[in-house]
Amino acid sequence: MNNTADVIVIGLGAVGSAALYQLARAGISAIGIDRWEPPHAMGSSHGETRITRQAIGEGEVYVPLVLRSHEIWRELEAETGQKLFEACGVLIIGAEGGAAMHHSRSGFVLNTVAAAQAHRIEHEVLSVEDTRRRFPQFALTGDELVYFEPGGGFVYPERCIAAQLTIAQRLGARMVTGAQVTAIAETTGGVAVTAGGTTYHAGRVILAAGAWTPGLAGSPSLAPLALRRQVLHWFAPERPQDFAVGAFPAFIWLHGNHPEDSFYGFPIPDDLGHALVKVADENQTRATADPERLDRAIGPDEAAEMHRDHLAGRIPGLALPPVRSAACLYTCAPDADFVIGPLDGSQRITVVSACSGHGFKHSAAVGEHAVRLITEGPAAAIPAFDPRRFAGNPPA
Secondary structure: OOOEEEEEEEOOOHHHHHHHHHHHHOOOOEEEEEOOOOOOOOOOOOOOOEEEOOOOOOOHHHHHHHHHHHHHHHHHHHHHOOOOEEOOOEEEEEHHHHOOOEOOEOOHHHHHHHHHHHOOOOOEEEOHHHHHHHOOOOOOOOOOEEEEEOOOEEEOHHHHHHHHHHHHHHOOOEEEEOOOEEEEEEEOOEEEEEEOOEEEEEEEEEEOOHHHHHHHHOOHHHOOOEEEEEEEEEEOEOOHHHHEOOOOOEEEEEOOOOOOOEEEEOOEOOOOOOOOEEEEEOOOOOEEOOHHHOOOOOOHHHHHHHHHHHHOOOOOOEOOOOOEEEEEEEEEOOOOOOEEEEHHHOOOEEEEEOOOOOOHHHHHHHHHHHHHHHHHHHHHOOHHHOHHHHOOOOOO
C-alpha cells in the first residue's frame, strides 16, 4: 500500500467519514485511519438514530450546516439506494414558555422559533391543546412552548458513516482500520502519522478522532474540552402503533431550568427490525477523564433514575425496564460550540472536535467544511469555532 497521500483523516466516525468522502469527491488523494472498524460503537457515532432539526436553537451559525447536511444525505440516498434520513418531524417542548436552557443556551425553544423565522424554515408553534390533540403520547403540564418542524426527524448514523466510506473508497480513498494512531508529527513539507506500527505521510491532516482528539492533539488549546458519558435506553411501548413513524415525532423535552432537566427520543424506525422506542437524557456535568476508561456497563439503577426523572408522568406508554441500553461519549466545549480549525495555528493540522451533544446532524456538512479549510484556507473559516478561543489566543 502507498503510505503517502495529500490528506490523512484520523478518525472515521461522523465527521471523519464525511471528510474522507468529500476529499474523494474533490479528487484529493486521502487515507482514512481508524482504530476500530467503522461504523462502530466505541465512540460517539452510534445508537441507530440521531435527531436532526433545521432551526438550531444553539445558534444560527449552525443552520447552513444542517441544511447542507440534509442535501448531502439525500444525495447519498440517491447514490446508494439506502434510507439515511427520516423526515418524520421533530417536536421541541420547552418549560416556562420556552425559557428553559439546553446546550448552554437559555431560551432554547424561543431561539429555535427565531431561527426558523429568520431562515424561513417551515414550522408551527403549537398550543398545549393542539399538541395534546395531535400527539397525545406527551402528557404536558400546561406552561410549555411547543415547536414542531415537519422537515426535521432523524438520521441513521451507522448507515450514514458506512455510505460515505463506501463511496469514498469507490472514488479512490484508502482506509486503514484496526490501527491505533500513536504519533502525529509535523515534518518538512508535511505531517507524519504513525498508526498500527506504520508511518503514513501527507501534506495535511484532518484530526477528527472524537473523544481521543484532545489526547492525540496534545495541545493546551483543547485542554478545556470535557468528555461526558451518556446513556441510551430502548423501551418496549405498551402500544407500539402509538410510537410508529407517522404517529410519533422525534422530540426534545426541556421540562426544567437545570441543564439536565431534559430528555429526547425517537419513533420506532420502520426498518430496523424491532419495535422499541429509544430515549435518553444528557449528562452535562459529570466528566469522564479518559475515553479508555469509559464504563460501558449500564446498571438497572441508571435506567430507573432516567425513568423517574424524565419519563414518568410525561410519556406514560413507556414502562421499566428497558429492553437494552448503551453508553457513548460526548466531547464538550465550555461554550457548547464546535471546535473546527487549524490546531495551534498550524496550516498542516485541522482539528474537528467538541460536537457537544449536537453534532451528528451537522456532520456531513462539517466534513465538507473541513475540506474547504484545506482547499480555500482561512477565508473558509467560521470564527465562532476557532480552536484558539480557549487558550487566550482568540482569532485574529
